Amino acid sequence: MFDPGELNFIGPEIAVFVFALLVLVHDVMFKQRNATISMGVSLMGLATAAVLNLLNMQAVDVPREAFAGAMAVDGFGFFLNFIVLLAAAGALLISHDFLRRIDVDVPEFNPLVLFVAFGMMLMGSANDLILLFISLEVMSLGVYVLCGINRGELASAEAALKYFVMGAFASGFLLMGIAFVYGGIGSTRISAVAQWFAIEGNGIAGNPLIGVGVALLLVGFGFKVAAAPFHMWTPDVYQGAPTPVTAFMATGVKAAAFAALSRVLLVALLGQNLEFHTALWLIAAGTILMGNIGALVQDDLKRMLAYSSIGHAGYLLMALVGAPAAGLADNPRLGGILFYLLAYTVMTVGAFAVLSFFTRDGVEDTRISRLGGLADRHPAVALALSICLLSLAGVPPTMGFVGKFYLFAAAIEGGAIGIAVVGAIGGAIGIYYYLRPIVVMYMHPEPADRVELAMNPAALGVLGVATVAVLVFGLVPGSLIEVAQDSLLSLAAWGGV
Amino acid sequence: MDPAWLSALTFLGVAFVVAAGALVGARLLGVKSRVDVPTRRDTYECGEEPEGVAWVRFHPRYYLVALLFVLFDVETVFILPWALNLDDLGLLALVEMVVFVGILLLGWAYAVRKGAIEWQ
Numbered sequence: 249m250f251d252p253g254e255l256n257f258i259g260p261e262i263a264v265f266v267f268a269l270l271v272l273v274h275d276v277m278f279k280q281r282n283a284t285i286s287m288g289v290s291l292m293g294l295a296t297a298a299v300l301n302l303l304n305m306q307a308v309d310v311p312r313e314a315f316a317g318a319m320a321v322d323g324f325g326f327f328l329n330f331i332v333l334l335a336a337a338g339a340l341l342i343s344h345d346f347l348r349r350i351d352v353d354v355p356e357f358n359p360l361v362l363f364v365a366f367g368m369m370l371m372g373s374a375n376d377l378i379l380l381f382i383s384l385e386v387m388s389l390g391v392y393v394l395c396g397i398n399r400g401e402l403a404s405a406e407a408a409l410k411y412f413v414m415g416a417f418a419s420g421f422l423l424m425g426i427a428f429v430y431g432g433i434g435s436t437r438i439s440a441v442a443q444w445f446a447i448e449g450n451g452i453a454g455n456p457l458i459g460v461g462v463a464l465l466l467v468g469f470g471f472k473v474a475a476a477p478f479h480m481w482t483p484d485v486y487q488g489a490p491t492p493v494t495a496f497m498a499t500g501v502k503a504a505a506f507a508a509l510s511r512v513l514l515v516a517l518l519g520q521n522l523e524f525h526t527a528l529w530l531i532a533a534g535t536i537l538m539g540n541i542g543a544l545v546q547d548d549l550k551r552m553l554a555y556s557s558i559g560h561a562g563y564l565l566m567a568l569v570g571a572p573a574a575g576l577a578d579n580p581r582l583g584g585i586l587f588y589l590l591a592y593t594v595m596t597v598g599a600f601a602v603l604s605f606f607t608r609d610g611v612e613d614t615r616i617s618r619l620g621g622l623a624d625r626h627p628a629v630a631l632a633l634s635i636c637l638l639s640l641a642g643v644p645p646t647m648g649f650v651g652k653f654y655l656f657a658a659a660i661e662g663g664a665i666g667i668a669v670v671g672a673i674g675g676a677i678g679i680y681y682y683l684r685p686i687v688v689m690y691m692h693p694e695p696a697d698r699v700e701l702a703m704n705p706a707a708l709g710v711l712g713v714a715t716v717a718v719l720v721f722g723l724v725p726g727s728l729i730e731v732a733q734d735s736l737l738s739l740a741a742w743g744g745v
Numbered sequence: 746m747d748p749a750w751l752s753a754l755t756f757l758g759v760a761f762v763v764a765a766g767a768l769v770g771a772r773l774l775g776v777k778s779r780v781d782v783p784t785r786r787d788t789y790e791c792g793e794e795p796e797g798v799a800w801v802r803f804h805p806r807y808y809l810v811a812l813l814f815v816l817f818d819v820e821t822v823f824i825l826p827w828a829l830n831l832d833d834l835g836l837l838a839l840v841e842m843v844v845f846v847g848i849l850l851l852g853w854a855y856a857v858r859k860g861a862i863e864w865q
Contacts, residue, residue, distance in 0.1 A: 269848070272855060273855070276858040276859060431749075
């Protein structure tokens with residue numbers, strides 16, 4: 249029977265949802281919309297959710313199920329909620345001035361971001377493949393609209409359509425995969441799947457239904473996290489969508505999709521991962537190489553960051569290749585996945601905050617050459633962007649370095665030396681293209697037709713906080729790493745292994 | 746063979762037989778007309794006369810109305826089984842339905858304010 253006390257566990261989700269409704273109602277009920285109030289209420293919703301999430305985190309020591317097992321209440325979900333809330337707050341703050349500049353006055357923007365965050369948070373704690381799918385659709389539908397929010401711009405509409413068509417297709421794969429797994433096992437509960445596999449004699453081998461299901465799941469998730477060879481949509485969509493939306497997609501959507509993938513791989517399929525090891529290996533290697541090599545030749549910073557986000561998905565997959573078949577406790581370094589998702593969110597939001605300054609007459613212009621002379625005009629902004637880019641490249645002493653270190657350690661400890669070598673090659677390529685914008689900022693002259701940067705306090709605040717966080721957690725990552733590892737190990741409570 | 750596969754195969758076979766049977770049956774039983782009258786090429790052989798082509802652009806307000814329809818459609822789908830079982834479910838179910846209908850009403854109010862049902 250349903251226990252109303254369980255509503256506490258979705259307190260953060262409820263908070264975000266209710267505040268989204270409030271903003272929506274506010275925006276349509278008053279003739280004169282006040283963008284500042286709308287923004288303030290949205291941020292309050294995110295803050296309320298963060299506080300509730302923190303309270304839950306302290307109250308729940310032992311992972312437990314809620315809502316008849318549809319939801320897993322564990323450290324993994326709590327950690328992801330924080331990442332999502334951070335990404336949403338960053339995107340909202342960047343968007344505040346940006347949307348005004350590109351002349352997009354859509355009152356639904358803030359509520360949509362909140363609804364998407366709501367879906368993402370549910371995704372991280374879904375213990376049932378059906379709940380996982382529904383929350384993924386809640387997230388995706390919102391993001392499709394956000395991509396096309398700048399209706400007058402052809403690129404934005406193209407991004408939305410591309411993402412929608414490809415995304416709907418991928419959702420079909422995912423749903424089909426869920427159906428096959430259900431057909432083979434008789435349950436869509438992730439923990440129940442793990443327990444089924446734990447029974448002697450049960451496995452993917454000899455069960456073609458489940459094998460097909462797992463393959464389809466990998467394809468569906470591969471699309472959502474932009475893994476090769478399902479990554480082709482990423483550059484166009486990331487470039488076409490308005491910058492704050494791209495920031496949200498690169499961080500929040502990626503984190504949520506990765507969390508769901510991790511939960512499926514590390515809970516449901518943990519003992520079985522040798523069965524599809526080669527497939528995962530190839531996907532990871534392809535993603536790392538495609539992302540990093542593609543980023544090499546880009547002249548547009550936004551497009552470059554899109555390719556680099558593919559590369560980063562590759563590093564995360566690399567760690568998943570090193571998942572131990574015997575149980576998560578064998579490889580605590582896997583906690584680096586959560587840490588890296590957080591680090592990637594922080595540094596990417598920082599970089600996109602700077603990108604959002606580059607508009608000319610209401611149109612985005614993010615070519616790398618526009619960065620010329622930035623170090624002379626705005627030394628602080630140039631320095632902050634450099635730090636974020638260096639962190640993305642994985643140069644110490646930044647958060648990106650620590651995260652990447654743990655990802656490599658996880659892969660190597662899991663015996664996946666080969667993929668770690670591929671990762672190292674990708675990282676070396678990465679340093680080259682991340683240095684390029686920095687070289688342009690510090691050594692190239694200003695472009696002749698320069699426009700004044702549209703700096704605004706909200707986005708500058710995001711940039712400042714991100715830069716400081718990247719440095720602080722790069723220098724003293726200890727406690728955060730511990731929290732990330734504990735959060736990931738909380739997944740072990742579900743396993744049948 | 747695995748019995749699970751056998752049932753799937755049977756299902757496939759039945760589907761094939763039904764589809765093929767309809768085509769073959771129509772060919773065998775159908776009255777063959779040698780005269781090519783224009784009505785034979787019509788969309789419907791009886792009833793309303795089709796006018797123009799089907800490939801015209803529809804105004805998006807049709808979709809808005811359709812979406813509103815879905816809103817209340819889904820509401821009914823959930824309310825019906827809920828109403829039948831309300832006696833067993835108790836107060837909590839009542840509260841849940843109030844919340845659910847409340848959210849839908851909010852969506853409806855939003856759509857009305859946005860002018861979704863104004864038909865200019």
